[in-house]
Amino acid sequence: MKLDPKIPSGPIEEKWSRRKGEIKLVSPANKRKYSIIVVGTGLAGASAAASLSELGYKVKAFCYQDSARRAHSVAAQGGINAAKNYQNDGDSVYRLFYETIKGGDFRSREANVYRLAEVSGNIIDQCVAQGVPFAREYGGLLANRSFGGALVSRTFYARGQTGQQLLLGAYSALCKEVGRKGVELYPRAEMLDLIVVNGQARGIVVRNMVTGDIVPFLADAVVLATGGYSNVYYLSTNAKGCNVTAAWRSYRRGAGFANPCFTQIHPTCIPQSGDYQSKLTLMSESLRNDGRVWVPKNPGDKRHPNDIPESERDYFLERLYPSYGNLAPRDISSRAAKRVCDEGRGVGPGGRGVYLDFRDAIKRLGVDVIRDRYGNLFEMYERITGENPYEVPMRIYPAPHYTMGGLWVDYNLMSTIPGLFVLGEANFSDHGANRLGASALMQGLADGYFVIPYTIGDYLANTNLSPVSENTPEVKDTVGEVKQRLNKLMQVGKKGSRSVDYYHRELGRIMWDYCGMSRSEEGLKFALGKIRELRARFWEDVRIPGDANCLNQELEKAWRVADFFELAELMCLDALERKESCGGHFREEFQTEDGEAKRDDEHFAHVAVWEFQGDDKPPIRHTEPLQFEVIHLAVRSYK
Amino acid sequence: MKLYLRIWRQKDRNDKGRFVDYELDDVNEHMSFLEMLDVLNQHLIEKGEEPVAFEHDCREGICGCCSLVINGVPHGPWSKTTVCQLHMRAFKDGDHITIEPFRAKAFPVIKDLIVDRSALDRIMQAGGFIDVRTGSAPEANSIPVPKHVADLAMDAAECIGCGACVAACPNGSAMLFVAAKISHLGLLPQGQPERKKRARAMVEAMMKEGFGGCTNYRECEAVCPKGISISFIARLNRDFLGAALFPEGGGGKREQKSLFK
Numbered sequence: 001m002k003l004d005p006k007i008p009s010g011p012i013e014e015k016w017s018r019r020k021g022e023i024k025l026v027s028p029a030n031k032r033k034y035s036i037i038v039v040g041t042g043l044a045g046a047s048a049a050a051s052l053s054e055l056g057y058k059v060k061a062f063c064y065q066d067s068a069r070r071a072h073s074v075a076a077q078g079g080i081n082a083a084k085n086y087q088n089d090g091d092s093v094y095r096l097f098y099e100t101i102k103g104g105d106f107r108s109r110e111a112n113v114y115r116l117a118e119v120s121g122n123i124i125d126q127c128v129a130q131g132v133p134f135a136r137e138y139g140g141l142l143a144n145r146s147f148g149g150a151l152v153s154r155t156f157y158a159r160g161q162t163g164q165q166l167l168l169g170a171y172s173a174l175c176k177e178v179g180r181k182g183v184e185l186y187p188r189a190e191m192l193d194l195i196v197v198n199g200q201a202r203g204i205v206v207r208n209m210v211t212g213d214i215v216p217f218l219a220d221a222v223v224l225a226t227g228g229y230s231n232v233y234y235l236s237t238n239a240k241g242c243n244v245t246a247a248w249r250s251y252r253r254g255a256g257f258a259n260p261c262f263t264q265i266h267p268t269c270i271p272q273s274g275d276y277q278s279k280l281t282l283m284s285e286s287l288r289n290d291g292r293v294w295v296p297k298n299p300g301d302k303r304h305p306n307d308i309p310e311s312e313r314d315y316f317l318e319r320l321y322p323s324y325g326n327l328a329p330r331d332i333s334s335r336a337a338k339r340v341c342d343e344g345r346g347v348g349p350g351g352r353g354v355y356l357d358f359r360d361a362i363k364r365l366g367v368d369v370i371r372d373r374y375g376n377l378f379e380m381y382e383r384i385t386g387e388n389p390y391e392v393p394m395r396i397y398p399a400p401h402y403t404m405g406g407l408w409v410d411y412n413l414m415s416t417i418p419g420l421f422v423l424g425e426a427n428f429s430d431h432g433a434n435r436l437g438a439s440a441l442m443q444g445l446a447d448g449y450f451v452i453p454y455t456i457g458d459y460l461a462n463t464n465l466s467p468v469s470e471n472t473p474e475v476k477d478t479v480g481e482v483k484q485r486l487n488k489l490m491q492v493g494k495k496g497s498r499s500v501d502y503y504h505r506e507l508g509r510i511m512w513d514y515c516g517m518s519r520s521e522e523g524l525k526f527a528l529g530k531i532r533e534l535r536a537r538f539w540e541d542v543r544i545p546g547d548a549n550c551l552n553q554e555l556e557k558a559w560r561v562a563d564f565f566e567l568a569e570l571m572c573l574d575a576l577e578r579k580e581s582c583g584g585h586f587r588e589e590f591q592t593e594d595g596e597a598k599r600d601d602e603h604f605a606h607v608a609v610w611e612f613q614g615d616d617k618p619p620i621r622h623t624e625p626l627q628f629e630v631i632h633l634a635v636r637s638y639k
Numbered sequence: 640m641k642l643y644l645r646i647w648r649q650k651d652r653n654d655k656g657r658f659v660d661y662e663l664d665d666v667n668e669h670m671s672f673l674e675m676l677d678v679l680n681q682h683l684i685e686k687g688e689e690p691v692a693f694e695h696d697c698r699e700g701i702c703g704c705c706s707l708v709i710n711g712v713p714h715g716p717w718s719k720t721t722v723c724q725l726h727m728r729a730f731k732d733g734d735h736i737t738i739e740p741f742r743a744k745a746f747p748v749i750k751d752l753i754v755d756r757s758a759l760d761r762i763m764q765a766g767g768f769i770d771v772r773t774g775s776a777p778e779a780n781s782i783p784v785p786k787h788v789a790d791l792a793m794d795a796a797e798c799i800g801c802g803a804c805v806a807a808c809p810n811g812s813a814m815l816f817v818a819a820k821i822s823h824l825g826l827l828p829q830g831q832p833e834r835k836k837r838a839r840a841m842v843e844a845m846m847k848e849g850f851g852g853c854t855n856y857r858e859c860e861a862v863c864p865k866g867i868s869i870s871f872i873a874r875l876n877r878d879f880l881g882a883a884l885f886p887e888g889g890g891g892k893r894e895q896k897s898l899f900k
Contacts, residue, residue, distance in 0.1 A: 051773040066694065066753075067760050069800055070702040086780065122776075129776035131769045131824045133793040140783025158793060164701055165796060172768035179764040187757065210749060239696040273669045278677055279698045380700065383717070383724050384671075449773045499684045501677070545689045550651060551750045553692055554684065 001256055001611045003624045006410040007111040012630050013093075016115045019411065023458035031056035034460050035219040037204055039191045039246050041068035043163075043170055043441060044424030045225030047448030050173035052223075053182030055453055060217060061174065061183050062206060064190045064241055064556075069171045072227060072239040073444060076163025077284035077377065079147060079155035080127075080441040082120040087144055091152040093117045100439060101631050103149040103329055104404070104432020105583035105599065107259070109607070110630055111411055112429045119450040120442055124156055126449055130169040134158050147437040148285050149329035149638075155438045160284055160377045166441055170448070192482050192559065194222065194250045194420065197474045198466060201250075201420035205482045209556065212549035214483055216475050218468050221419045221456055224250065225448065228403035228425040230263065232564045232571065233516065234508025236400035237269060237282040243560035244567050247407050247426050255415040256408035256609040256622065258428035260567065261575035264435055264584045265517050266401030267293075267333035270384055270394075271353040280399040281384055283356070284377055285437040288326045290361035290370065291394070293317045293333070295354050299344035305355055305393050316340055316354075324638040331434040331584045331597075332638060334398035338517050339595060341397075348395045357393035398517060402440060404431040404584065405574075408609045408624070412455035413447060416609075418463065421456060423447035428607065433583025486548055489558050493544025500557040503538045507531065507561070507568060515572050520588040524576045528569060535565040570610055570619065577621055580604045601633050640666045640732035644679065646691055647739045649748050656748065658737070672715065672725040673698060673705065676738075692751040700724040700864065703799035706806070707752055708739040713803035713862045721801065721864040741806035745813070745849045756802045758848040759816060766840030767820045769830050782828050795823040797865040804859030804867075810851030815859040817841050818875035819867050825878055835882035842879050 008015040008022075026034065034057050038049040041063040049061040063071060083096040096117040101108060124142070128134065134156050135143040144153045158165040177183040188209040195203035195216060203218035229244035230236035251257045268283045294315045296308055316336055321328040328336070337354045340346065347353045362370050367390060371378070378389045385395070406428040407415050413429075415422050424444040431439065468475060514520075514527035538561070546552045581590040581597035582604070590598045606623040613619055642663045649656030663679050670678070673695050680690035696704040705722040709715035715725045730736065738752065746754040784792075796819070804815035821838050824830035830837070853872055860869045 047773070054772050065696060065702070065704065066756060067703075067800065069760075069763075070696055070704055072697060072702070074703075075697045075699055075701050084779070121779075122774075124779045125776040126771070126773060128779040128782075129769065129771040129829055131792075131796075131827050131829050133789050133796050133823065133827065135793075136784055136786045136789045138786050140785050140789075141780045158796075161701065161797065164799070165793075168796065172763065173771075173773070175760070175763040176768040176770060179766075185760075187760075239702060240698060241696050274667055276667065276670055276674050276678055278671070278674050281699050379719075380724065383720060383726065386726070386728060453773065497685075499681055501681065543684055543687075545684055545687065551692060551753065554690060 001416055001609065001620070001622050003256065003408065003416070003609055003622055004410060005109060005624060006412055008411065012110065012114045015111050016118055020454055023454060024461035026457045026461050028056055032058060034058065035060065036221050036223060036456065037062070037217055037219040038223045038225060039204060040071065040225035040227060040426070041171070041174065042071035042073035042225060042227060042424065043167055043444030044448040045071065045223070046167065046170035046174045047445050048223055048225060048423055048452045049183050050170065050177050051449050051453045052456065053177035059177070059183045060186065060219065062186045062189045062191060064188065064209065066187055068174055068185060068187060069168060071167065072242055073167045073441070074164045075239065076441055077160045077282065078286040079145065079157035079162045079438040080123065080166060081147065081154050081436070081438040082124045082156060082442065083117055083154060084121050084124060086142060087153045089152045091154050095152065096120060096154065098631060099150050100430070100436060101432065102636055103436040104434055105597065105636050106432065106601070106605070106628065106633050107262070107582055107626065108430055108432030109626060110628060115451070116430050116443055116446050119446045122450055123442060123445045127166055127169050130172060132158065132165045132169045145286055146289055146327060148288065148327045148333070149324070149436040155286070157286065160286070160374065163441060166445065170445070190556065191246045192249065193478050194253045195475055195478045196253050196417060197468050197472055200418045200463070200465065202468050203475065205479055210551050212547070212552070214479060214486070216470055216479050218475065220460060220465050221421065223421045223423060223452060223456070224407070224426050225423040226426045228406065229564070229567055230400040230403055232508070232568050233400040233511050234504050235272065235277060235280050237266060237280050240279060243563065245560055245563045247422070248563040248567055250407060250415065250417065250420060252612050253417065254612070255417045255420055256611055257405070257570060258408035258607050258609045259405035259574065260571045260610065261515065261578060261585050262404035262433050262583065263400060264330055264402040264404060265334045265398045267330055267337055267398050268356060268396045269399035269401070270381065271348055271397040273349065281380070282399070282401060283381060283394065283396060285330070287356060287374060287377060290365070290373070291326065291356040291358050292360060293326055293337070293354055293356055295340045295345040295347060305347070305357070314340070314345070321638040328638045329434060329436060334517060335586060337398055353395040353397045355393035356396045358389060359393070362390065400516070402435055404428065404433060404435055408607065412458065413451055414455070414459060419459065421452060423452060433585055486559070489555065489562065490544060490548050492539060492542055493555070493558065496541045496543040498541055499543055500554055500561050503534065503542060504557070504561045504564070506534055507564060510534070511568055511571070515575055518586045518588055519575045521576060524572045528572050531565065531568050531572065538562070538565060573619070574608055574610065578604060578608060605633070640668065640727070640730070642666050642730065643735045645735065645737045648691070648751055651750055652747055666727055668726070668728045670727045671698070671723055672709070672727065673723050675727055692753050694753045695723060698723040701799060703801040706741045706754055706756070706801060708741060708806060710737050713741060713806040714864055719864055719866045741802055743805045743811040745811060746802060746805065758850070759800055759802060759813065761848060762813065762817060762841055762844045763820065765844035766837040769824055770833060784827060788826055792823050792826040795819045795826070795867065795871050798867055799865060801864065803862045803864060805850065807858040807862040808851065809856055809858065810854060812853050813845050813850040814853040814872050814875065815863065815867060815869060817845050818871040821878055822871040822874045825874065834878060835887055838875065838878035839882045
């Protein structure tokens with residue numbers, strides 16, 4: 001596998017301009033001759049599909065939901081970063097770039113991150129023009145708030161529904177193009193495999209989720225914007241349908257999978273309340289602007305939180321990280337919460353929780369200001385827990401939320417399969433080993449609005465594409481393989497005894513215990529054995545009622561979980577081989593005296609890229625060395 | 640707690656459908672309503688029966704997937720709450736609960752509790768947008784928007800497109816849905832150039848899809864999980880009327896469109 005990141009030459013501020021200047025363009029008359037498939041209609045997918053259609057390409061867009069507007073970007077709460085410096089507080093493209101690299105614990109690619117910071121301002125312009133109702137000051141100009149890991153206030157927001165509003169903006173652009181007949185939209189359609197012809201990505205195999213039909217769709221390039229894989233843990237903040245299938249099937253067809261062990265555990269989620277629990281709900285990081293995180297000083301203190309006096313509270317984030325306080329980055333805050341709970345100081349059922357307390361903020365600002373800022377989040381908390389956070393501190397605990405790892409892409413966002421582009425959370429490129437809050441929305445829209453429209457044209461203009469049809473042998477073979485796997489699942493499913501959810505839950509438990517917030521060589525090796533064992537049982541014993549030729553939610557889940565099993569193994573392998581701690585990847589063997597992550601830049605300042613070798617052979621680990629030309633590698637401190 | 644469930648089962652679009660009764664013993668008050676259905680489904684799967692199909696995804700009240708009518712009320716007994724955020728605290732031991740899909744002429748049932756709401760997407764495709772090309776936007780702060788206007792636009796923009804308004808309306812009207820989008824975009828300076836065109840196109844698309852008209856029952860507002868006000872429907876009416884009486888380029892050569900064609 002050749003890993004050429006194709007980073008443009010020259011100083012970092014000029015790289016993107018240079019690339020845009022040197023790429024080959026497709027003439028307007030020829031654009032309509034090219035067809036592009038976009039899978040996923042979240043921020044990255046919808047913005048890409050709309051923008052490519054505006055340019056004149058024929059676009060087909062697919063999503064598994066009943067409407068493109070429901071993709072899980074919709075659930076992002078807090079905000080989107082942009083280096084506008086509207087606050088006059090010292091922000092700049094360079095500072096956003098620097099904080100993102102540092103936030104990622106120096107494991108992301110400089111050139112990509114710089115470009116992300118560079119186009120961040122355009123995103124806000126674009127969204128405002130679409131009618132995204134961002135929060136505003138009384139003077140009518142845009143408001144900002146602060147997020148973790150940043151020393152400036154650069155986060156734009158729309159109440160606690162920023163993701164929803166940005167997605168509705170991208171969705172409206174998509175609707176416009178569907179109305180103009182530039183985009184053909186296929187909802188309730190799930191990509192089950194990638195079609196590769198002559199080494200080029202030329203289409204996808206799709207299951208119509210209503211009729212069960214297995215149909216190939218062909219194109220000149222394929223864009224995956226299919227999100228992350230946190231659902232490998234079963235319980236996560238992702239939507240129930242989020243899955244790794246599109247990325248995983250592409251990996252099996254030759255796309256390198258980068259840093260699969262880089263997962264983000266978000267510190268502020270509502271703790272689990274029972275075994276029936278189906279998902280975990282995030283409480284926006286923006287709450288840490290005004291909420292203070294604490295646990296009792298003494299282990300086993302069972303008093304009501306309001307009865308615990310100030311002197312017996314440990315505001316551990318403020319104590320450990322005085323310069324960032326409650327706005328320490330996610331990986332750091334999550335681990336700190338885990339540590340205090342491990343010490344027996346956790347609160348709530350099972351001792352797996354810490355308080356997020358607004359008492360002081362309410363005293364300082366008044367209850368109306370707090371309601372104005374976080375009202376809908378407080379309501380959501382109360383609906384789920386039955387507790388009123390205006391009076392009793394919230395209880396929160398870390399939960400799987402985002403995956404920094406994903407398919408490897410070069411600077412042009414193309415994977416190791418020519419013609420297969422990967423955007424948003426599905427790729428690996430911008431967040432290193434830990435993503436900062438409010439940067440996922442930024443990346444999704446940067447990729448979709450401002451990167452792919454340029455780079456995909458360069459690929460199409462420079463590539464010879466042979467004609468393909470449903471009769472091309474590779475197309476027929478791929479469709480055949482999909483049908484075969486489906487039949488196998490259905491055959492097992494007719495006789496099996498345990499539900500898909502049972503297996504998924506068990507897999508999630510293994511991953512959370514051994515490849516979650518903290519990992520060790522011993523644990524990972526143990527997990528690998530357990531995963532293989534469970535996977536073998538799944539393929540003999542899973543129960544799938546109903547038929548394949550109609551709407552069948554158990555079958556949908558079974559296919560996704562089958563892929564999660566394979567991914568889980570790769571995540572553990574990757575975590576095992578990365579013998580250092582960085583960002584969200586914490587190896588117990590590699591930590592400082594005070595329990596912080598200890599990087600090993602000499603041996604691991606690289607991207608680990610895995611190449612599939614077949615079901616019976618272990619994958620090969622390649623590396624892309626990370627060159628830090630601008631930023632000096634340093635110990636990541638938030639103290 | 641123990642519950643007596645009466646659930647609508649329908650194999651596919653062509654099946655007539657029927658209610659089926661189930662008893663469920665092990666329900667905990669901390670469960671969400673959908674988790675209660677998960678538990679039922681696990682039992683059904685173990686017994687070799689087909690689980691109840693229902694639409695769901697984010698389970699945090701924002702994607703707009705869930706589409707159940709519980710004891711006759713879309714999204715169930717709690718106000719401003721989607722089904723996924725409804726918790727079993729709302730019920731007590733021994734309760735009888737009837738669960739149906741959203742019902743409307745424009746929402747055909749696909750299976751069990753899942754309906755086809757693609758009509759709402761087609762209304763959006765007809766005009767629910769501001770026509771701005773990627774890359775052509777002016778600097779974001781070049782047009783100030785008064786805070787109260789932005790806030791009101793946001794109130795309308797919160798619509799999650801679930802369709803409960805349609806399911807609750809005796810006329811099967813999508814007026815609240817359309818009004819929310821028209822108000823959101825029509826309130827903002829960015830939405831002015833296409834304001835009339837948008838109102839006309841979206842209302843025409845709505846009527847073509849078989850949704851009814853608004854006769855002020857206000858059921859939509861009562862069940863809307865985001866509490867969207869019917870005063871937005873007044874805005875819609877004003878924009879639509881304005882579009883009909885005073886079309887863009889009024890007095891010019893442009894052909895006058897009739898109010899209801």
